Amino acid sequence: MQRTPSLLLVYGLLLFALLCQLFPWASQGIVLRPDFMLVVLLYWHFRAPYLCNVGTAWLIGVLVDLATGSLLGQHALAFTLTAYIALTFQRRLVLFSALQILVFTFSLLVFTRFVVLFLKLLAGNEMPSWHYFWPAVTGILFWLVLNVFGAITYQKSSKAD
Amino acid sequence: MLKGVNQRLEHQQIPTFFVSGNSVFSRMVFFFALSIVLMAADTSFNYLSQVRQAFAGGLQPLERIANIPGELTRDSKRYFATHNQLVQDNHILKQQALENAVKLQRLNTLQAKNEYLRSLLSGDIPIYPRAVLGDIAHAGRDPFKKVVIVNRGRQHNIQTGQAVVDAKGVLGQVTHVYPFSSEITMITDESFSIPIQVERNQLRAIAFGQGGNSLDIPYLPSNIDIKVGDKLVTSGLDGIYPAGLAVATVTRIDQDPETSFAKIISTPAAKVSYHLQLLILESLESKEAPSNKAIDNKGTKLNAKNT
Numbered sequence: 523m524q525r526t527p528s529l530l531l532v533y534g535l536l537l538f539a540l541l542c543q544l545f546p547w548a549s550q551g552i553v554l555r556p557d558f559m560l561v562v563l564l565y566w567h568f569r570a571p572y573l574c575n576v577g578t579a580w581l582i583g584v585l586v587d588l589a590t591g592s593l594l595g596q597h598a599l600a601f602t603l604t605a606y607i608a609l610t611f612q613r614r615l616v617l618f619s620a621l622q623i624l625v626f627t628f629s630l631l632v633f634t635r636f637v638v639l640f641l642k643l644l645a646g647n648e649m650p651s652w653h654y655f656w657p658a659v660t661g662i663l664f665w666l667v668l669n670v671f672g673a674i675t676y677q678k679s680s681k682a683d
Numbered sequence: 684m685l686k687g688v689n690q691r692l693e694h695q696q697i698p699t700f701f702v703s704g705n706s707v708f709s710r711m712v713f714f715f716a717l718s719i720v721l722m723a724a725d726t727s728f729n730y731l732s733q734v735r736q737a738f739a740g741g742l743q744p745l746e747r748i749a750n751i752p753g754e755l756t757r758d759s760k761r762y763f764a765t766h767n768q769l770v771q772d773n774h775i776l777k778q779q780a781l782e783n784a785v786k787l788q789r790l791n792t793l794q795a796k797n798e799y800l801r802s803l804l805s806g807d808i809p810i811y812p813r814a815v816l817g818d819i820a821h822a823g824r825d826p827f828k829k830v831v832i833v834n835r836g837r838q839h840n841i842q843t844g845q846a847v848v849d850a851k852g853v854l855g856q857v858t859h860v861y862p863f864s865s866e867i868t869m870i871t872d873e874s875f876s877i878p879i880q881v882e883r884n885q886l887r888a889i890a891f892g893q894g895g896n897s898l899d900i901p902y903l904p905s906n907i908d909i910k911v912g913d914k915l916v917t918s919g920l921d922g923i924y925p926a927g928l929a930v931a932t933v934t935r936i937d938q939d940p941e942t943s944f945a946k947i948i949s950t951p952a953a954k955v956s957y958h959l960q961l962l963i964l965e966s967l968e969s970k971e972a973p974s975n976k977a978i979d980n981k982g983t984k985l986n987a988k989n990t
Contacts (some may be wrong), residue, residue: 540745541745541748541749542749543824544742544745544746544749544824545749545750545752545753546749546750546753546820546821546822547821547822547824552822552824575707575710576707576710576711576714577710577714579714580714580717580718583718584721588734588735588738588739588742589742589824590823590824590825591735591823591824591825591828591830591859591866592825592827593722593725593726594721594722594724594725594731594734594735595717595718595719595720595721595722595725596718596722598714598717598718598721599715599718599719599722602711602714602715602718603711603715605711606707606708606710606711609707610707610708641722642827645722645726647827647873648827648873648894650827
């Protein structure tokens with residue numbers, strides 16, 4: 523089993539994700555911009571569910587709402603639902619292969635996009651083009667990067683022991 | 684803190700799947716409800732705008748940090764601008780300056796004449812609004828909206844509703860004001876509409892943003908006198924935009940015999956997505972006496988374009 527990450531690392535990474543989210547993406551970049559906060563959230567849901575639970579997901583969702591200027595509660599609701607699914611499956615992840623986990627995460631990202639889209643349409647936004655789902659693809663790439671980073675820190679900390 | 688973590692860990696290790704599942708479920712239900720309450724509160728009441736403002740103020744330093752890499756690359760690009768490009772720019776600018784100088788000479792006499800004629804007719808002297816130059820901090824983070832954030836806010840006396848222009852024409856309107864920044868909705872945004880006039884025949888209409896890079900003028904009969912290439916300017920009837928600013932050029936007219944309305948598509952005159960700087964015009968209501976001689980250069984230039 524992996525070592526327990528510290529609370530500082532959890533929130534430090536979330537802060538880093540917020541910075542990435544706030545980064546001024548050019549007009550083309552905004553289409554591709556992954557949901558950094560969501561990916562980091564899912565990463566912690568899987569690795570440290572006792573530090574990062576549904577409440578954290580909700581709070582981060584509100585932050586994303588405020589940062590993007592969208593209707594308050596849209597992302598919060600989507601993230602809450604995603605966190606719920608992620609956490610109910612979290613214990614079973616040990617049985618999954620790496621590829622299965624990847625597919626599971628990807629479907630969670632797509633699911634979140636769908637929920638946000640649904641809420642946005644309810645709130646009266648126009649239907650976006652299929653480009654709207656790009657962030658799920660780039661998000662899964664960011665997820666891979668995060669996991670490599672996680673593996674490296676894990677190896678380092680186990681060597682230190 | 685560590686102890687707390689360990690305790691929670693121990694709790695985690697007790698194989699009570701159902702209890703833990705339930706608690707996750709109940710938390711989910713709780714936060715689900717909370718989100719819905721938040722959404723309802725945000726749509727129906729304006730309580731949360733204060734929260735937004737406070738948050739935007741607090742986010743300012745973080746945004747600064749996030750902007751650093753972009754600014755660095757931009758600055759270094761500017762620093763390493765090639766000799767050729769500088770020469771080219773210089774050439775273009777000189778030419779423009781010459782053209783503008785000629786126009787300006789005529790403008791002063793025209794303006795004086797115009798004011799004289801208006802005073803003869805005992806009309807109001809036209810108001811040339813002052814403008815504040817703003818830098819675009821970043822394009823909005825919501826891909827659903829056509830907005831940009833500029834680095835001028837309440838601290839610089841920006842108010843919601845002020846018109847925003849660039850050198851070519853109307854860009855949009857200030858929709859949210861934060862302490863140090865403000866959100867500007869572009870004329871191409873879906874929610875945007877602007878009263879216009881056809882420059883050629885003074886026909887009045889209202890143009891609506893379409894989300895892409897175009898404006899739509901609905902509800903005009905098919906036999907209306909609008910041609911491709913017609914210039915649309917602000918009519919000034921709304922009291923927000925000064926009259927005579929360029930808005931768009933008609934690019935396409937679809938006449939569908941089945942409907943009695945023409946579909947008129949136009950492209951904005953302003954370069955909506957190619958900017959770093961823009962001008963925020965002072966709102967017309969907050970004008971003191973119209974006798975202000977301190978006419979902003981840019982304001983006059985903009986108005987001059989269409990006189």
